[in-house]
Amino acid sequence: MPASKRDHTVLFTPGPTEVAPDILREMGRPIIGHRGIEMQDLIRDLVPRLRGLFGTRGYDVFLTACSATGLWEAALRNCVTRRVLVPVCGAFSERFYEVAVACGLEADPLHVEWGKAVRAQAVADLLATGRYDAIALVHNETSTGVVNPLPEIAEAVRRQSDVLLLVDAVSSLGGIPVEVDRNDIDVCLASVQKCLALPPGFSVCAVSPRALERSARRVGKGYYFDFIRLKSCFDRSTPMATPSVSHMFALRAQMKRIETEGLDARYARHRAMADLTRAWAAGRLGLFAEERARSNTVTCVANTRGIDVARFVAGLVARGFGISNGYGRLKEATFRVGHMGDHTVEEIRDLLAAMDEVLKEMAA
Amino acid sequence: MPASKRDHTVLFTPGPTEVAPDILREMGRPIIGHRGIEMQDLIRDLVPRLRGLFGTRGYDVFLTACSATGLWEAALRNCVTRRVLVPVCGAFSERFYEVAVACGLEADPLHVEWGKAVRAQAVADLLATGRYDAIALVHNETSTGVVNPLPEIAEAVRRQSDVLLLVDAVSSLGGIPVEVDRNDIDVCLASVQKCLALPPGFSVCAVSPRALERSARRVGKGYYFDFIRLKSCFDRSTPMATPSVSHMFALRAQMKRIETEGLDARYARHRAMADLTRAWAAGRLGLFAEERARSNTVTCVANTRGIDVARFVAGLVARGFGISNGYGRLKEATFRVGHMGDHTVEEIRDLLAAMDEVLKEMAA
Numbered sequence: 001m002p003a004s005k006r007d008h009t010v011l012f013t014p015g016p017t018e019v020a021p022d023i024l025r026e027m028g029r030p031i032i033g034h035r036g037i038e039m040q041d042l043i044r045d046l047v048p049r050l051r052g053l054f055g056t057r058g059y060d061v062f063l064t065a066c067s068a069t070g071l072w073e074a075a076l077r078n079c080v081t082r083r084v085l086v087p088v089c090g091a092f093s094e095r096f097y098e099v100a101v102a103c104g105l106e107a108d109p110l111h112v113e114w115g116k117a118v119r120a121q122a123v124a125d126l127l128a129t130g131r132y133d134a135i136a137l138v139h140n141e142t143s144t145g146v147v148n149p150l151p152e153i154a155e156a157v158r159r160q161s162d163v164l165l166l167v168d169a170v171s172s173l174g175g176i177p178v179e180v181d182r183n184d185i186d187v188c189l190a191s192v193q194k195c196l197a198l199p200p201g202f203s204v205c206a207v208s209p210r211a212l213e214r215s216a217r218r219v220g221k222g223y224y225f226d227f228i229r230l231k232s233c234f235d236r237s238t239p240m241a242t243p244s245v246s247h248m249f250a251l252r253a254q255m256k257r258i259e260t261e262g263l264d265a266r267y268a269r270h271r272a273m274a275d276l277t278r279a280w281a282a283g284r285l286g287l288f289a290e291e292r293a294r295s296n297t298v299t300c301v302a303n304t305r306g307i308d309v310a311r312f313v314a315g316l317v318a319r320g321f322g323i324s325n326g327y328g329r330l331k332e333a334t335f336r337v338g339h340m341g342d343h344t345v346e347e348i349r350d351l352l353a354a355m356d357e358v359l360k361e362m363a364a
Numbered sequence: 365m366p367a368s369k370r371d372h373t374v375l376f377t378p379g380p381t382e383v384a385p386d387i388l389r390e391m392g393r394p395i396i397g398h399r400g401i402e403m404q405d406l407i408r409d410l411v412p413r414l415r416g417l418f419g420t421r422g423y424d425v426f427l428t429a430c431s432a433t434g435l436w437e438a439a440l441r442n443c444v445t446r447r448v449l450v451p452v453c454g455a456f457s458e459r460f461y462e463v464a465v466a467c468g469l470e471a472d473p474l475h476v477e478w479g480k481a482v483r484a485q486a487v488a489d490l491l492a493t494g495r496y497d498a499i500a501l502v503h504n505e506t507s508t509g510v511v512n513p514l515p516e517i518a519e520a521v522r523r524q525s526d527v528l529l530l531v532d533a534v535s536s537l538g539g540i541p542v543e544v545d546r547n548d549i550d551v552c553l554a555s556v557q558k559c560l561a562l563p564p565g566f567s568v569c570a571v572s573p574r575a576l577e578r579s580a581r582r583v584g585k586g587y588y589f590d591f592i593r594l595k596s597c598f599d600r601s602t603p604m605a606t607p608s609v610s611h612m613f614a615l616r617a618q619m620k621r622i623e624t625e626g627l628d629a630r631y632a633r634h635r636a637m638a639d640l641t642r643a644w645a646a647g648r649l650g651l652f653a654e655e656r657a658r659s660n661t662v663t664c665v666a667n668t669r670g671i672d673v674a675r676f677v678a679g680l681v682a683r684g685f686g687i688s689n690g691y692g693r694l695k696e697a698t699f700r701v702g703h704m705g706d707h708t709v710e711e712i713r714d715l716l717a718a719m720d721e722v723l724k725e726m727a728a
Contacts, residue, residue, distance in 0.1 A: 008394045200608060220468025221466070246610065322397055
């Protein structure tokens, strides 16, 4: 069904994104006891599928009832013993840094101009000081539409043998290759309401043996996000605390859909949606992210013509399309289109046509 | 529809409990953006309703995408600056203590024989030492079917002016009076899969001004469960991190149902269901909890006849009823029936009749 024909505002926000009706139906399945065989079977089904999605053969995979903000805390508390470097290139990476500070950890931001990507060389130079034992990187910065060069940064990290690489793949996992094993990532975390197109409030992560070793030596790291406790439960295919069973039902159905499409096809579809959206923006307003770092899951459109972003967004809602204004201090300077999850090229065409209509209406 | 006629195992486990079909349908509603007006309206709708449920006029109420285990950590990290006393009378209160230790806090257990309730005098004596600035109490111990005498313990706590009272109301809120204001509770937390009869993976808490003052002075307490950050967001009716929107839809519908029934009627229904279950158990096997402390939401049946609990539970599943074996070391020594949430007296009668059938079958 075209987005414009649905009975609700269809979300092209850069998370949450629209959830397919059959996935929503999974959210409404009767609940099962989470200490029984059915839950073990569900976890045994999900973990290998998630390993495939993360691109890892052997890492532990944990499912947690929390948003990715919780897993930021998990990654940091479990893995930072000395000092963490946090490249900050937008609102979400800035918050990742704030979380480190809030956890009482020693942390330094590496500030990068918003709209620009983190440079691997800058990371390499700072890590070479020997001050850090972890780096916390946002792969795809949802606030600016920038995708950071993960393979190059990962390579710089690996030149420092004792630095753990903690990656927020919140708005990339399932839409842009993350490749946990190939990039030797130690903690890769994501929430499910972006490229996985599930309802929000649930997160997943993949954790390396090195990260688990580090975690085993950390004291005072808490309970709910303790990787060692999570591992001891997931090793028996049982959840650690009370899980969000509904999200797990929905995730199982979505993982099957993702596997049917195939990851490469999924990445190609995201790229095609992004190309269309970027072409639209370049021809009419502008693009906030520098050219070589434009995300395939979210486009941050630069408001070069000074349009009234709030009115533009409202005009789209009136047509049944939900997009987002700029994040934080970019509120009126940009707006953001999420082309992720289960959206199709055709739906993006519909959206862009509606965006043209609203622009025209506003110019009239 | 009688439980025995449904197409799935109907849960009489002491959490998760059975979720009504109309509540499950709410879980499957299309998602809304969580940074827009609709989410603000949803929070503005939910918070006063939750205040009514908690029995507080003015406390802050937070909704969090996590299980109650996460809120244990929240209560402890925000509120303990010196040392916390944790009465331990079962598996869940034992874990509350373990969470305190895992957070690196100074903590002492007050061990009480399993099946017995915490004595207010024992609490009073320990608090009088002046060693503690908080007490972490499980109101209703789901593993033993014991409800602790909250009003008496609360009174003992209030004789110590600087001790904060942190209450786990996980398996009592909505089934047994908690009365946050009347009992001068500082943090009252609960998950939603017990007496609120929602799908698991979501939690709520009410927090006193005193607890917020304490939190404001705590450093290193983290981000995801920081009461001060939660307050600053909920003051604007916005969620702090990405929320579980589906759970919030379901909670809104459930709060309306709870208000329609009325809290007093709801408590009376839980009492009636408990009376029936206790009478069944007393006449056939036995009751694990001491007489004056038997819970109205979960009955822990003492396996005085040495029946094969696993076989008994399986026999019930074959008839469409889910109950729980004993928890942890009580696995074969007890079994547990949850009579909570939206279950009715008639459904409990059906269940008890089925339990008789299975017992008879096993004796044959």
